[in-house]
Amino acid sequence: xxxxxxxxxxxxxxxxxxxxxxxxxxxxxxxxAAWPEVQHAFFNGExxxxxxxxxxGAFAINVQLFVFAELLILPIGLLIALARSVQxxxxxxxxxxxxxxxxxFRGVPSIxxxxxxxxxxxxxxIPGLPKDPFFWALVTLVLIYSAYVSEVYRAxxxxxxxxxxxxxxxxGLSRIQSLRHVVIPQAxxxxxxxxxxxxxxxxxxxxxxxILGVVDAFRRAQxxxxxxxxxxxxxxxxxxxxxxxxxxxxxxxxxxxxxxxAQLGEQR
Amino acid sequence: MDTQRVHRxxxxxxxSVAIMALALILAACTSTAASPSxxxxxxxxCAKADLVLKTAGTLTLSTDNPAYSPxxxxxNKGSELFDGDYGNDPYKGKGFEGALAYAIAGELGFxxxxxxxxxxxxxxxxxxxxxxxxxxxxxxxITSTRAEAVDFSAGYxxxxxxxxxxxxxxxxxxxxxADLKELQFGAQIGTTSYQAxxxxxxxxxxxxxxNTNDDAVAALESGQIDAMVTDVPTAVYMRDFQLTKGLIVxxxxxxxxxxxxxxxxxxLTACVNEAIAALEADGTIAALMTKWLGTDYTVPELN
Numbered sequence: 001x002x003x004x005x006x007x008x009x010x011x012x013x014x015x016x017x018x019x020x021x022x023x024x025x026x027x028x029x030x031x032x033a034a035w036p037e038v039q040h041a042f043f044n045g046e047x048x049x050x051x052x053x054x055x056x057g058a059f060a061i062n063v064q065l066f067v068f069a070e071l072l073i074l075p076i077g078l079l080i081a082l083a084r085s086v087q088x089x090x091x092x093x094x095x096x097x098x099x100x101x102x103x104x105f106r107g108v109p110s111i112x113x114x115x116x117x118x119x120x121x122x123x124x125x126i127p128g129l130p131k132d133p134f135f136w137a138l139v140t141l142v143l144i145y146s147a148y149v150s151e152v153y154r155a156x157x158x159x160x161x162x163x164x165x166x167x168x169x170x171x172g173l174s175r176i177q178s179l180r181h182v183v184i185p186q187a188x189x190x191x192x193x194x195x196x197x198x199x200x201x202x203x204x205x206x207x208x209x210x211i212l213g214v215v216d217a218f219r220r221a222q223x224x225x226x227x228x229x230x231x232x233x234x235x236x237x238x239x240x241x242x243x244x245x246x247x248x249x250x251x252x253x254x255x256x257x258x259x260x261x262a263q264l265g266e267q268r
Numbered sequence: 269m270d271t272q273r274v275h276r277x278x279x280x281x282x283x284s285v286a287i288m289a290l291a292l293i294l295a296a297c298t299s300t301a302a303s304p305s306x307x308x309x310x311x312x313x314c315a316k317a318d319l320v321l322k323t324a325g326t327l328t329l330s331t332d333n334p335a336y337s338p339x340x341x342x343x344n345k346g347s348e349l350f351d352g353d354y355g356n357d358p359y360k361g362k363g364f365e366g367a368l369a370y371a372i373a374g375e376l377g378f379x380x381x382x383x384x385x386x387x388x389x390x391x392x393x394x395x396x397x398x399x400x401x402x403x404x405x406x407x408x409x410i411t412s413t414r415a416e417a418v419d420f421s422a423g424y425x426x427x428x429x430x431x432x433x434x435x436x437x438x439x440x441x442x443x444x445x446a447d448l449k450e451l452q453f454g455a456q457i458g459t460t461s462y463q464a465x466x467x468x469x470x471x472x473x474x475x476x477x478x479n480t481n482d483d484a485v486a487a488l489e490s491g492q493i494d495a496m497v498t499d500v501p502t503a504v505y506m507r508d509f510q511l512t513k514g515l516i517v518x519x520x521x522x523x524x525x526x527x528x529x530x531x532x533x534x535x536l537t538a539c540v541n542e543a544i545a546a547l548e549a550d551g552t553i554a555a556l557m558t559k560w561l562g563t564d565y566t567v568p569e570l571n
Contacts, residue, residue: 034397037532041396041417119483122490131492133476213454213476213487223477226458229394229417 044232051224051233058220059240062206065134069141070199076142077149084154098150105147110208114140118212133212145202152194156187193256200245314539316377322402327378329369330388330401331358336481338505338560339365339407358385364560365405368424371552372403375543390458393529394418402536404529407499409460418532421540423525424553429464430503430567431495431517434488439495442517445469445570452476454484454493460524461497468520485510501561518570
């Protein structure tokens with residue numbers, strides 16, 4: 001596609017202004033008398049390279065944790081959202097439970113939940129109850145993020161106009177069938193971007209597992225940092241997390257843009 | 269909406285982001301070999317009036333909060349700086365490091381009232397930039413790589429690491445390092461205790477690391493780890509006061525040294541070294557060790 005002249009000029013201007021902005025930032029940061037010291041402590045190329053293999057190896061823990069957690073959170077979050085939207089009076093306790101659950105796990109700092117479950121429950125010494133810290137970190141993340149994700153689902157479900165369900169019921173579908181075939185598919189499509197947004201948060205929160213002693217990427221970097229009194233390994237971890245989350249954030253933006261374009265197209 | 273413009277906008281943004289990232293990486297990674305700090309300058313005099321201090325006329329000492337026994341002791345009633353029930357207000361001048369800090373201050377010519385304490389976390393103690401303290405004492409082990417970031421005084425305590433466990437644990441019956449290899453170990457993050465496990469024991473399972481020794485104790489008591497490693501005086505303290513069925517398996521062969529942390533290139537380092545040498549020579553350090561760390565514990569050496 002031949003870009004119009006106006007467009008090419010715009011790109012050039014944008015590139016030049018970006019370069020100028022970068023030079024300005026570099027000049028301000030670099031002009032600090034303490035920059036060499038900060039650079040040595042945080043951006044040391046050699047230590048970065050040294051830390052990379054072991055931090056990358058420990059990152060496997062984070063990947064396992066968020067893959068397992070996401071697979072569990074998707075159905076559990078949906079069930080909680082549905083429980084919150086049941087209308088039958090007899091099921092009021094279910095609705096109440098879902099409400100209390102969401103309020104509680106969205107309101108309590110994750111770090112407290114992981115302490116309580118990861119150190120508190122194994123200390124009960126109940127036979128048959130797992131002691132594995134990875135397991136309790138997984139439980140913590142699933143409990144907390146299911147609460148967040150259920151709210152995303154609920155927003156999606158409520159955004160589907162009631163006329164959709166009424167039309168489905170008029171066609172002879174039961175309440176469950178109309179949810180299953182009409183409401184949920186439309187709602188799910190709409191909530192994919194905010195859902196993925198929560199999952200990006202989840203991926204970063206997998207570092208909480210380190211509190212229970214498991215050496216994940218962040219903890220490996222902390223060990224290296226304390227051994228050498230140099231913060232560069234933390235930057236290594238940051239880059240590794242970015243490499244994973246960056247494609248996902250771009251994907252979310254692309255989905256959102258596509259969705260917007262589709263909706264604008266409908267209005268035309 | 270004009271899709272042509274949307275497309276161009278995203279393309280431009282993408283280009284900008286790419287340039288920005290590249291520039292940052294270049295800026296961050298160039299000339300890392302450059303020496304970050306001036307080399308320590310020699311000091312002509314350690315007379316009190318000649319010392320370069322954070323606050324003129326006052327020696328600013330520092331440790332972490334909480335400060336743990338037996339390194340700091342003596343209760344914290346009336347303390348505005350340190351709270352909690354660790355009983356470790358450093359102004360009391362009690363505990364081995366608390367008392368030694370005042371002894372060093374005395375050697376440098378500062379009376380008890382001419383000393384202030386500030387709280388510094390372990391990470392803050394080696395973060396780049398101007399430090400808030402003159403002297404930081406928090407059981408920091410001296411290593412050559414660490415010394416690239418801060419100044420260390422001469423060592424004031426030869427520290428051995430002890431394997432601590434509880435009765436009934438798989439580690440309780442271990443008699444040698446070989447018996448420990450298959451066990452699950454834990455240690456506080458950032459400690460040389462962690463390094464000692466790797467170097468001296470080389471266990472087959474990944475070592476668990478905790479934010480504090482208290483968390484490691486919780487994991488030890490619930491059976492998540494078989495044993496933990498910490499320095500001998502701390503291990504003895506934990507066995508006697510923190511654990512109900514605590515047991516010390518033995519100490520590891522490789523010793524380390526605790527030193528005072530100072531700002532990189534500090535002019536005080538040489539003077540602190542003189543003070544420590546004097547306190548060593550007149551028997552003060554040995555007396556403080558006997559008083560605060562005790563001599564009544566015997567820890568078998570593991571081979």
